[in-house]
Amino acid sequence: MISMLPYCASPCHYQRRQTRVVSVGDVPMGGAYPIRVQSMTTTDTCDTEATVKQIIRLVEANCEIVRVTAPSIRDAENLQEIKAALSQQGIKVPLVADIHFTPNAAMIAADYVEKVRINPGNYADRKLFQIKEYSDHEYEAELERLEKAFKPLVLKCKHNGVAMRIGTNHGSLSDRIMNRYGDTPLGMVESALEFVRICETYGFRDIVLSMKASNPQVMIQAYRLLAARMDELSMDYPFHLGVTEAGDGEDGRIKSAIGTGALLDDGIGDTVRVSLTEDPVAEVPVCYALIKPYNDRLQHPPAPQPERIDLQSRACPSNGLVISETRNPYEYGRRPARWLDVGGLRLGGSYPVRVELAPRTPLVEVADLMHEIEVLVRPARKDLPACEIIQLRVETEPDIEACIAVAQGLRARGLMAPLAVNVSSALPGWTRLLPYVAKLNVSPAPHADESVWADRLGELIEAVKAAGRALQWNLSPACIPSPSTGEGEGEGKILEGLANTALALVHLCQAHTFDGYLMAIDGAPTIPAYRLLAAELAAAGSETPLTLKTARYAPADALLCASLTLGSLLCDGFGDVIEVGSDLPSTDAVRLSYNILQGARRRISKTEFISCPSCGRTQFDLETTTQRIKSQTNHLTGVKIAIMGCIVNGPGEMADADFGYVGAGPGKINLYVGKDCVERNIAFDLADQKLIELIKAQGKWIEPA
Ligand code: SF4
DSSP: OOOOOOOSSOTTSOOOOOOOOEEETTEEESTTSOOEEEEEOOSOTTOHHHHHHHHHHHHHTTOOEEEEEOOSHHHHHHHHHHHHHHHHTTOOOOEEEEESSOHHHHHHHTTTOSEEEEOTTTSSOOOOOOOOOOOHHHHHHHHHHHHHHHHHHHHHHHHHTOEEEEEEEGGGOOHHHHHHHOSSHHHHHHHHHHHHHHHHHTTOOOEEEEEEOSSHHHHHHHHHHHHHHHHHTTOOOOBEEOOTTBOSHHHHHHHHHHHHHHHHHTTOOSEEOOOOSSOGGGHHHHHHHHHHHHHHGGGSOOOOOOSSOOTTOOBOTTTOOBOOOOOOTTSOOOOOOOOEEETTEEESTTSOOEEEEOOSSOTTOHHHHHHHHHHHHSOSSTTSOOOSEEEEEOOSHHHHHHHHHHHHHHHHTTOOOOEEEEEOTTSTTGGGGTTTOSEEEEOOOOOSSHHHHHHHHHHHHHHHHHHTOEEEEEEOGGGSSSOOOSSTHHHHHHHHHHHHHHHHHHHHHHHTTOOOEEEEEOSSOHHHHHHHHHHHHHHTTOOOOEEEEEEEEOHHHHHHHHHHHHHHHHHTTOOSEEEEEESSOHHHHHHHHHHHHHHTTSOOOSOEEEEOOOOTTOOSOHHHHHHHHHHHHTTOTTOEEEEESOTTTHHHHTTTOSEEEEEEETTEEEEEETTEEEEEEEEHHHHHHHHHHHHHHTTOOOOOO
């Protein structure tokens, strides 16, 4: 068990983090208020008409708070015009001024807006990338300098009743923080705390905090660590969630759902912004889709809660479960699992997380099913990922014949992807499948008599072992002797029942000297169930590989729901196989599976793009430029390319990109290799070609297929 600060009330039952209420104009956030939705304009702030128009479109889309960049004093002053124009039209949406590097602009903006966002990495510090050892005395002197620079804004916000977001970004930590804590979640947290302490010194507590990063793993760890530190320091400030520079389209939504969704499921987060390189209006429905399950819980009368949750007790305050986790929620580490061979495909150990999927064509339509499987395992285009394990469901005796026909047909066509078959051990004749399949996914039926249960499953284990096949135990509430249902206690009993059944199966397999098995959970709250299962397996010394299965989602929900559920577990190092359940066309489901693995940084199968959402500082059309660069470089598997709108924030915030394409001024681009600017002020028309030449010069280019 890892002894460390806990970041939430229980890892196996949802409970929202208790925070103070901070009002942003007429919109209160935190406490028991709904999680709020916000976005940011992309127009030039001095262009009042365009900015007001975009704000109105955001408000019409139900955006509750709108951020506007204030890069200069002129922009900050124009916020007054924007406010007046909105007010003339009866629009009272709270505005947030976004400040980087310009304390003077912040002081002006605080007269006109309801909230000011500052970046602790650059409010009082220039990023010089200096490596310097600070003595304690020098560090103290730095903090005094910081206080002097920041105090006027604190006092002004306090006087004006303006809220403040202390918004840390992973890529733009000050040199002081970098030198002492490194480019780490701890550095991000300490960076914010420097500013929080100054606010508290002057009695200002209308603060909201954020810890954004483009890497969802880093972002999740930083927010969790912040929650834990807040609790340790008896601070209860609300959190603004967001994955920064998430990009566009499916990938941008997946990254956002992984990072933001994982935290929402931990009970963390009071307001959300999804940063997409698209029209900002497109961000709003994504925010609402992510927060809906958590805001829906607010409609029920909340269960009575203790005044303050005792986070040191690991007994869940809602369902009583006690969990001793080995997971480190603040640092990525893959859960140890032994490796298995499944029809020639290795999984677990240090092998990549595998993708398993059930085709949509019914088993009895043998010819059509074979065609669908062929498309899945041998995609028409080289850049499309292949499904690695094909899953079939056998429920009746005729299904056995159909399954054998499919397996034989695939072999005849040279399609050797491993077949997994979901089957009940009670189905007569199932052993006939063994020569044709690589993995049996078995849901173990409960039995009142434990020895009968062990005998029946023991026979099954021996048959699978003799055939040299792999066995996946699919655990669901139906496997538990008389589970109860429902929330709270009932849910706790189900989770406990699943974990106990899993341990009984581990012991049974040990008794039969069989270790060719893995486990999956079905039909239970996915994230808590896997956390508890992993904790119990670890306590029993078992390194059983895990298949992460999702619930079955409608096509419209699959992208965000699967990303949230799998992303949370993958970012914590769980999972050796993933199985997305959905009614999507199966090729889309395979693509989604790989994209989730890439978003969670667990398996890289294509180029990684980091692009900022753009704002009033942007020097070119980010949306079309991003699309154009993507179309030329999306075959460079594993290469990370950042496309950033401005040199003020871009270089700092493009995180761990290999190459950066950054707006340097009107019609001008700077190119970066890592954090180093290698070509300056390239004419926009030539910049794509120069980027490709740079990638070639760095030896990372391959010709497209
Ligand atoms: S990097 Fe993009 S979003 Fe960030 S300040 Fe520059 S243009 Fe705006």
